[in-house]
Every structure is written in structure tokens, then in C-alpha cells.
Amino acid sequence: MKKEWVFSYGSNMDLEDLREWLIRHRFEEIKRLINQLRRTGVIAVIRGQRVVFNHISQGRGGGTCNIEKCEEENIYGVTYYIDEKFIEIFDKKEGYPVSHTRDLFQITLIKGNNNEEYVNAWVYYATPEKIDKTLKPTIKYKNVVIKGAKHWGLPPEYIKKLEKIPTLD
Numbered sequence: 001m002k003k004e005w006v007f008s009y010g011s012n013m014d015l016e017d018l019r020e021w022l023i024r025h026r027f028e029e030i031k032r033l034i035n036q037l038r039r040t041g042v043i044a045v046i047r048g049q050r051v052v053f054n055h056i057s058q059g060r061g062g063g064t065c066n067i068e069k070c071e072e073e074n075i076y077g078v079t080y081y082i083d084e085k086f087i088e089i090f091d092k093k094e095g096y097p098v099s100h101t102r103d104l105f106q107i108t109l110i111k112g113n114n115n116e117e118y119v120n121a122w123v124y125y126a127t128p129e130k131i132d133k134t135l136k137p138t139i140k141y142k143n144v145v146i147k148g149a150k151h152w153g154l155p156p157e158y159i160k161k162l163e164k165i166p167t168l169d
Contacts, residue, residue: 002084005121007044007107009051009077010065011141012093013148027089037080043110043152044079046123051075053137053165055099055126062168063135065145066126076154079107079121087122094124101127139167 011017015034022030050073053063067075094100107121137145142165149159 003081004084004087005079005081005107005119006087006090007046007077007079007105007121007123008148009046009067009075009123011060011144011148012090013078013152014144015148015151017144017148018093021093022089025092033082033086033089036082036086040081041078041152042081043154044077044107044121045110046075046077046105046107049073049075051162052133053142054131054133054135056130056132056135057141060138060141062138062141063132064137064141066131067123076149076158078148078152078154079109079119090122090124095130096124097127099127099130100124136166136168139169142167 015037018037019030019034022033027033046067048069048071049067050070052066052068054068055064055066057064091102094102096102102122102124104120105123107119107123109117109119111117142162146159146162149162
């Protein structure tokens with residue numbers, strides 16, 4: 001079966017949050033997908049982009065993660081190597097193609113002993129109609145993102161940056 005890389009930099013880093021969404025939407029093979037994510041997740045970075053919370057999300061009640069070009073910054077996240085058929089699940093969760101679009105980006109996988117590997121991975125980002133630059137995340141959503149970042153061991157300075165993001169509440 002063909003496999004694909006998918007880069008997650010928001011709530012999809014928190015496998016518990018993702019699992020709850022899958023259950024609510026009655027997807028099959030939840031256990032298989034979550035196990036595959038656990039087994040294949042690798043810390044990764046997109047260079048020349050930054051994370052912003054300007055995606056309009058009705059379900060989260062505030063701004064959610066999006067990417068924005070910024071040469072001086074990098075976005076850390078986790079990249080999963082999944083069965084191609086599971087891309088449809090991420091498409092549905094991200095509202096592709098209405099709420100989010102996706103493109104292949106060159107991602108740097110951060111492996112042990114500072115080894116790096118480059119792969120092309122699908123990255124979801126908000127469509128222009130779903131962006132509001134005045135948005136802020138809720139504390140609940142921001143904590144989901146931080147929980148996922150800590151679980152995967154993203155760099156402490158990046159986690160501190162996420163912790164400093166102002167929230168609605």
C-alpha cells in the first residue's frame with residue numbers, strides 16, 4: 001500500500017484529541033490509524049514559515065493554527081508516514097478543500113543525533129476566505145496544541161513561544 005507524509009503543527013499533534021474527533025465522526029479503523037501515527041511520528045520543521053492562529057474555526061470557538069510565510073521563522077511539528085487511504089480522514093478533519101487547502105512542502109525530519117532528512121509532506125493551511133488576522137485561540141485549543149508539542153518533544157524554546165500566544169479567555 002502506498003504511503004504519504006503528512007505534517008501536523010496544530011491539534012493533530014495531540015493523538016488523544018484526534019482520536020476523540022475520529023470517534024465523534026464514526027470513522028473506521030481508528031485504532032489502526034492512531035497506532036500508525038504513534039509508530040511513524042517524527043519531529044519535523046518547515047523553514048521560512050511561522051505558525052499563526054488566524055484560521056476561523058466554528059468548532060474550536062476561536063482562531064486555530066495556520067501557516068504564514070516568514071523567512072526568519074520555522075514551524076515545528078510532527079510528520080506522520082501513513083497509508084494513502086488515511087489522507088481522506090485528514091482531508092475531512094481539515095475541511096479540505098473549503099476550509100483548508102493542502103500542498104506538498106519540503107519538510108526537514110529531525111532525527112536522533114541531529115541527523116536531518118528531507119521529505120515532501122502534505123501540509124494543510126487555511127484558504128483565504130477562512131482567515132481572520134484578528135483572531136486568537138481559546139486557552140483550551142492552545143493547550144491541546146501545547147500538549148501535542150510536549151508529547152512529541154518539540155524544542156523547549158518553540159513550546160515556550162506557543163505558551164506566550166495570547167488567548168481569548
